[in-house]
Amino acid sequence: MAYFLSCMTNMVNPSLGHAVIDVLERHDCEVVIPTNVQCCGTPHLAYGGYGDSRPFLPGHNIKLLLDAQPDFIVADCATCGGTLKEYDKLIPEAETFTKKVYDISEFLVNRLDIKLGSKLVEAVATYHDSCHLSRGQGVTAQPREILKSIPGLVFREMPEADRCCGGAGSFCITHYDVSSLILDRKIRNIKSVAPDIVATGCPACKMQIEHGIARHGLAIRVFHPLELLAQTYKDG
Numbered sequence: 001m002a003y004f005l006s007c008m009t010n011m012v013n014p015s016l017g018h019a020v021i022d023v024l025e026r027h028d029c030e031v032v033i034p035t036n037v038q039c040c041g042t043p044h045l046a047y048g049g050y051g052d053s054r055p056f057l058p059g060h061n062i063k064l065l066l067d068a069q070p071d072f073i074v075a076d077c078a079t080c081g082g083t084l085k086e087y088d089k090l091i092p093e094a095e096t097f098t099k100k101v102y103d104i105s106e107f108l109v110n111r112l113d114i115k116l117g118s119k120l121v122e123a124v125a126t127y128h129d130s131c132h133l134s135r136g137q138g139v140t141a142q143p144r145e146i147l148k149s150i151p152g153l154v155f156r157e158m159p160e161a162d163r164c165c166g167g168a169g170s171f172c173i174t175h176y177d178v179s180s181l182i183l184d185r186k187i188r189n190i191k192s193v194a195p196d197i198v199a200t201g202c203p204a205c206k207m208q209i210e211h212g213i214a215r216h217g218l219a220i221r222v223f224h225p226l227e228l229l230a231q232t233y234k235d236g
Contacts, residue, residue, distance in 0.1 A: 001029045002070035006077035008203035019230035020076050027112050034064040040080040058087045062097045073100045074107050078133035078202040109142035117232030120152030123196040129162035130202030146225045156193040167208030183212040198222045
C-alpha cells in the first residue's frame with residue numbers, strides 16, 4: 001500500500017494517520033509512505049491554476065507513489081482522494097496511476113474483509129457525507145458499513161446527511177456569514193439524532209463541523225471512521 005498523506009492529516013490531525021496505518025497493518029497490508037509527496041493540487045485547481053498544477057504536482061506525486069511499486073494507493077482525505085483519481089484528466093498517461101487509487105473506507109470495504117478488534121466503542125454516532133467523497137467519488141455506503149460494524153457503536157442516520165457543511169475549502173473564510181448559515185443547518189440536523197460522535201471522511205469537514213459544535217456549545221466529538229475502527233484494537 002502507498003498511503004498518500006494529506007496536508008490536513010500530516011499537519012493538523014496526525015492521529016488519523018496513525019489510525020490509518022494501524023488499521024491497514026492489522027489487515028496484513030505493508031504500508032509505504034513516500035515522504036516527499038507534495039500537495040495533491042486541489043487548491044491550485046480550485047483557484048484556476050490549471051497550468052501551474054499540471055506540470056508539477058501531479059507528475060511529481062505520480063512518480064513518487066508509483067516508485068514505491070504499490071498494488072494500491074489509498075487516501076484518507078476525501079478531497080485529496082478525489083483529485084488523485086482525476087490526475088488522468090491533467091496528465092492522460094496517468095490512467096494506470098488513477099486505477100490504483102482508493103479512498104481508505106472504499107478500499108477496506110471493496111477490497112478487504114473488515115477485521116474488528118474486541119474493544120467496544122460505546123457511543124451513538126451519525127455520519128456526514130462530505131461533498132468530495134459522496135458527489136465526487138460516489139463513496140457513501142462504505143463508511144456507513146464500517147461504522148455499523150464497530151462493536152458497541154449505535155448508528156443513527158441524520159437528516160440531509162449529504163448536505164454541505166459550509167466548509168468548502170476557503171469558502172468558510174472568505175464567505176464566513178453564508179458559510180455559518182449552512183453550518184447551522186448541518187448542526188441542527190446533527191442535534192436531531194442526539195449523537196455522541198459525528199463521523200466524516202473529510203478532514204476539512206471535520207474542522208468545520210467542530211467549529212459549529214463549539215459555537216453551539218455541544219458535547220459532540222468528530223472522528224474519521226478509521227479512527228473509530230482503530231479504537232476497537234486498543235485491547236488487543
